[in-house]
Amino acid sequence: MENAFKYGVDSKTEPQIQFQFQDTPGGIIFISRNSILQHTEPRPNEGIGLTNVRRRLQLLYPNRHDLRIGKKDAGDFEVTLKLMTDED
Numbered sequence: 001m002e003n004a005f006k007y008g009v010d011s012k013t014e015p016q017i018q019f020q021f022q023d024t025p026g027g028i029i030f031i032s033r034n035s036i037l038q039h040t041e042p043r044p045n046e047g048i049g050l051t052n053v054r055r056r057l058q059l060l061y062p063n064r065h066d067l068r069i070g071k072k073d074a075g076d077f078e079v080t081l082k083l084m085t086d087e088d
Helices: 002-008 048-060
Strands: 017-024 027-035 065-071 076-084
Touching: 048 065
Parallel strands: none
Antiparallel strands: 017 027, 027 076, 065 076
């Protein structure tokens, strides 16, 4: 969520940010979608936060999560996180 605001909000443009939560029989799905700002210079430390998120997910939800991150056709950035619940 933090990155959606960090990279998707600019005072010169109207930001587009969407968050979606779904409770499914197999678990929880979270989708974050935001417009992408066009930066002319790379930002320092980009990617460190996402690396840490991947590590934490592997520690807390080993083999029970799916994280997909990428740009969409419309020029938006989307993150989809699925957390699978334990089967009883």
